[in-house]
Amino acid sequence: xxxxxxxxxxxxxxxxxxxxxxxxxxxxxxxxxxxxxxxxxxxxxxxxxxxxxxxxxxxxxxxxxxxxxxxxxxxxxxxxxxxxxxxxxxxxxxxxxxxxxxxxxxxxxxxxxxxxxxxxxxxxxxxxxxxxxxxxxxxxxxxxxxxxxxxxxxxxxxxxxxxxxxxxxxxxxxxxxxxxxxxxxxxxxxxxxxxxxxxxxxxxxxxxxxxxxxxxxxxxxxxxxxxxxxxxxxxxxxxxxxxxxxxxxxxxxxxxxxxxxxxxxxxxxxxxxxxxxxxxxxxxxxxxxxxxxxxxxxxxxxxxxxxxxxxxxxxxxxxxxxxxxxxxxxxxxxxx
Ligand code: SAM
Ligand code: DTB
Ligand code: SF4
Numbered sequence: 001x002x003x004x005x006x007x008x009x010x011x012x013x014x015x016x017x018x019x020x021x022x023x024x025x026x027x028x029x030x031x032x033x034x035x036x037x038x039x040x041x042x043x044x045x046x047x048x049x050x051x052x053x054x055x056x057x058x059x060x061x062x063x064x065x066x067x068x069x070x071x072x073x074x075x076x077x078x079x080x081x082x083x084x085x086x087x088x089x090x091x092x093x094x095x096x097x098x099x100x101x102x103x104x105x106x107x108x109x110x111x112x113x114x115x116x117x118x119x120x121x122x123x124x125x126x127x128x129x130x131x132x133x134x135x136x137x138x139x140x141x142x143x144x145x146x147x148x149x150x151x152x153x154x155x156x157x158x159x160x161x162x163x164x165x166x167x168x169x170x171x172x173x174x175x176x177x178x179x180x181x182x183x184x185x186x187x188x189x190x191x192x193x194x195x196x197x198x199x200x201x202x203x204x205x206x207x208x209x210x211x212x213x214x215x216x217x218x219x220x221x222x223x224x225x226x227x228x229x230x231x232x233x234x235x236x237x238x239x240x241x242x243x244x245x246x247x248x249x250x251x252x253x254x255x256x257x258x259x260x261x262x263x264x265x266x267x268x269x270x271x272x273x274x275x276x277x278x279x280x281x282x283x284x285x286x287x288x289x290x291x292x293x294x295x296x297x298x299x300x301x302x303x304x305x306x307x308x309x310x311x312x313x314x315x316x317x318x319x320x321x322x323x324x325x326x327x328x329x330x331x332x333x334x335x336x
Contacts, residue, residue: 015223017263022213026259030251034289037258041290044265048321049287051296052104052138052270053097057126058084059302062110064142065177067241068205068234070302071110077239079302084109087122091129097297098133100308101323105130106161108301109141112178114148124155131156138198143178143186149193159196159228162186167214170207196227200272203256204234204248212256220263228293229267231256233274235303248274250282254289261290268293273300284318
């Protein structure tokens with residue numbers, strides 16, 4: 001894009017971050033890293049946290065072999081599979097989430113890829129319904145074709161979540177049934193259709209610091225940056241290959257969030273899975289260093305999350321704004 005027509009707010013963004021400089025940031029003395037991230041956050045965003053509720057529209061029976069996931073047919077996890085909920089039931093849940101203060105409603109399907117037909121038609125209706133509630137709508141349902149992305153865009157989908165999970169180098173230790181390239185191609189289709197990209201990863205899979213830097217390099221070299229970047233801490237679920245992985249130290253999460261904020265100053269950095277294991281103080285530090293969205297509601301997909309009540313209490317204590325006024329992207333109001 002030529003400078004003369006470049007949106008002012010994008011002028012300072014960089015898309016050429018190198019591996020070594022990212023590693024250097026990830027490894028900074030914590031106190032300096034947090035200061036740098038906080039400064040960048042303050043000069044690019046207001047202190048507001050977006051509340052995104054998650055609902056599992058179709059649970060279990062997925063053909064992929066993601067080794068962290070309880071919903072894979074390859075896992076021995078004792079979860080309750082559930083066929084796709086109908087449109088009405090999903091919209092009821094969205095309304096409850098809205099009444100609790102959520103601004104975004106994220107719908108998840110345990111699919112390897114979206115197939116055309118009744119289920120996809122229903123997904124389109126769900127997106128329309130969520131938008132009618134004046135909420136942002138997000139879908140995560142595996143790979144999708146260009147035509148499907150365009151249909152979702154026409155239905156008003158705000159964002160599509162498709163994570164890279166880890167570095168290109170470590171990826172094949174975690175998933176063998178689809179490639180990193182497959183994921184990148186889905187993300188390109190989402191971008192091309194004009195839908196916001198929600199793309200992040202997981203820490204605690206057994207990856208090295210280099211892998212974390214490498215994942216952050218792929219994300220921060222996307223132009224534009226993903227509009228939202230979920231950072232998940234592995235929830236080690238019984239029956240999955242990663243059930244015995246060591247719990248991630250919250251300091252690692254703070255480092256990851258801070259570095260993501262420095263590299264992608266304007267993206268929404270979402271504190272995602274694993275938040276239940278972090279103390280209030282650790283979560284507060286993440287927010288201070290740039291996390292500006294959380295999954296909000298008692299359940300994620302197959303695991304639990306802090307309650308609506310606990311989270312509202314936490315955010316009030318921190319004094320950040322939440323419950324965005326939908327009139328403008330940047331106008332948040334203090335919760336009453
Ligand atoms: N099936 C779709 C897909 O994988 O694209 C959508 C749902 S999938 C559960 C969405 C994301 O949740 C995964 O890509 C992964 O990053 C995250 N996730 C799944 N299980 C997790 C776990 N046990 N701990 C942390 N993150 C997890
Ligand atoms: C994302 O990055 N994390 C969410 C959402 N996108 C779909 C999913 C977390 C799942 C945690 C494990 C579970 O509940 O099964
Ligand atoms: Fe399937 Fe998604 Fe779970 Fe992978 S993460 S097994 S694609 S539901």
